[in-house]
Amino acid sequence: MELLEERILHDGNVLGENVLKVDSFLTHQVDGELMAAIGEAFVEAFRNEEITKVVTIEASGIAPAVYTAQKLGVPMIFAKKGNSLTMNDELLTAEVYSFTKQVTSTVSVSKKFLDETDHVLIVDDFLANGQAAKGLIDITQKAGASIAGVGIVIEKSFQKGRALLEDTGTRVVSLARLDGFVNGKVVFREADI
Numbered sequence: 001m002e003l004l005e006e007r008i009l010h011d012g013n014v015l016g017e018n019v020l021k022v023d024s025f026l027t028h029q030v031d032g033e034l035m036a037a038i039g040e041a042f043v044e045a046f047r048n049e050e051i052t053k054v055v056t057i058e059a060s061g062i063a064p065a066v067y068t069a070q071k072l073g074v075p076m077i078f079a080k081k082g083n084s085l086t087m088n089d090e091l092l093t094a095e096v097y098s099f100t101k102q103v104t105s106t107v108s109v110s111k112k113f114l115d116e117t118d119h120v121l122i123v124d125d126f127l128a129n130g131q132a133a134k135g136l137i138d139i140t141q142k143a144g145a146s147i148a149g150v151g152i153v154i155e156k157s158f159q160k161g162r163a164l165l166e167d168t169g170t171r172v173v174s175l176a177r178l179d180g181f182v183n184g185k186v187v188f189r190e191a192d193i
């Protein structure tokens, strides 16, 4: 997605060997116009699927997921991290190792929001080693729901996440695919759309 690649080149900051910081438009401050275009791109990519829910993980997946869900006219659900006194429903859970925080946490979705009648599009901001998206696949499968695919805003193709997800038979659509970082600059490979 050209608009996204341009924005990454203009505003993205490479941190260390394998982290891209995009907090001015995606992971902290959010550009609504870009998110709307991202939502449209996912809707177009999965137009042959009868999606009933968009599922993501808090926090940075929420922005692209909610714009996608709004465009589809379906609800967005974000898996919550950790425990909360207000989460007193029956829960669907998965263990997720966080690439950026380097801790494992239990993420959960209330059973009342996802069941076997649902066809789910999973959306996340980044794909690195695939742990977050795999956790969402596990939760969706525990609910008995089917999976249309995984929509990723920025895939770091030099990490092993895509292979992990595709090994589960899940279609992955990434709007930007990064081959790596050379001298602090992002190198792209051809994206899925």
Ligand code: 5GP
Residues within 6 Å of the ligand: 018, 019, 020, 021, 022, 027, 057, 060, 061, 097, 098, 099, 100, 124, 125, 126, 127, 128, 129, 130, 131, 132, 133, 161
């Ligand atoms: P994975 O679970 O695929 O290993 O990592 C994906 C999750 O880690 C995403 O939900 C995202 O929040 C975070 N993440 C992974 N790599 C990056 C990165 O390079 N930059 C940022 N900002 N977040 C990342």
